[in-house]
Amino acid sequence: MSPCPHHDFSTAFDPLDLRDPFTLLAQARREQPVFYSPAIDYWVITRYADIKAIFRDHQTYTAANTITPIEPFSDAVKQMLAAGDYSPEPVLSNNVPPGHTRIRALVNRLFTPRRMKGFAPAIQGIAERGVQRLIGRAPVDIVAELTYEYPAYVLFHVLGVPEADVTQVKAWAGNRIKLYYGRPTAAEQLAMTANLVPFWRYVVDLVAEKNAEPQDDLTSDLIRLRDGDDSVLTLNEIASCMITLLVAGHETTTAQINNALLHLLSQREHWERLCRAPEAIPPMLEEMMRYDPSVCTWRRRAVKPSTIAGVEIPAGADLLLMLHSANRDDDVFPQPDMIISSRENLKDQLAFGYGIHYCVGAPLARLEMRILLETLTRALPSLRLVPDQAIEYSRNISFRGPATLRVTW
Ligand code: HEM
Structure with missing residues (x-):
């Protein structure tokens, strides 16, 4: 296996084009499971076993690069961030032990399945309110009318963020994703940065308010766990956790719901079965996460030289882990391009990652x-897709889900 950066996959692969990744990735798994992408200066890892081994070995492969902008920040952007006191620090996704271990242990205590269960009645109310709003209005874009905002309403309830701020925070979060995971021009980058500074300010103010007057929500729980002790957690670390959660906690879930709806309604026998047998929903959702995970790639950085699938990876190399490719690897999931919710090893799918950074919000998302x-x-068993619609995906390296979904019933 040659690590030659000029192999065909290197040029054929466009890391920001998420429209139809599966054919090329299946070929790469067979022919060149690790290849270099000059477009982003990352090594692309496509096989399940290699990706899981990388997740497992967090000493060789750190998560330090997971929030690194694909398009490096210009000096003007850096100046704007400094002038705006923009000071989030690595806490969860892009942190490394021992700091990650300390903070993750605290955050784990918030997102327990038991605590999540307590939120179920409120989440049910949010779902019913959203679905009721659709009644009598077919056809609609179900993304614009329901799934774009639903996970944000849920998350805001759980974190104790005012509902009135959903629209603003969704806009800020979408902006942050495009800035870090897309490829903005210099002018777009500056405009997006101008939008990032007020998001950070909002989060800092929110933490200060909760600190002064804790309530019954997870943000206040984190403040209680801190108990005024900076060696446990600083207020800046709490604000950094909050800005992470206020991005990771809804864009991902919106896209995952959209992916599931697209496939269940395209292969409608699956939808019909769920209508007849709602107890089949949890394994089907797990299969949807395997089949089309919304966080389709995630990143790691090699801190020392290593060999992956026979390819020598230098120290300092950035790796793009193709989670959607791992989940379609037929070494692990036979007939990977078929939707089969009775798979015995569904729990092995990698949509929530694996190891020390495994998605902390997985119980809430599920x-x-x-x-x-x-x-x-x-409420809408006759739900179906409006035929012949174009399915669009935004250009970025990690977050995959249809931007609109026209449905009727
Ligand atoms: C279906 C929805 C979701 C998907 C597909 C998803 C996916 C992921 C993935 C792939 C990772 C990286 C794991 C790794 O590096 O091993 C991750 C981490 C994370 N997720 Fe999620 N996520 C979802 C929902 C959520 C929600 C609802 C929240 C918050 C309430 C959340 C918060 C986080 C955080 C804070 C991390 C970083 C954890 C750490 O580094 O210790 N996610 N998620």
């Missing part, structure tokens, strides 16, 4: 997706 699908199949 709960809110289940509740929404139960509510939708019950």
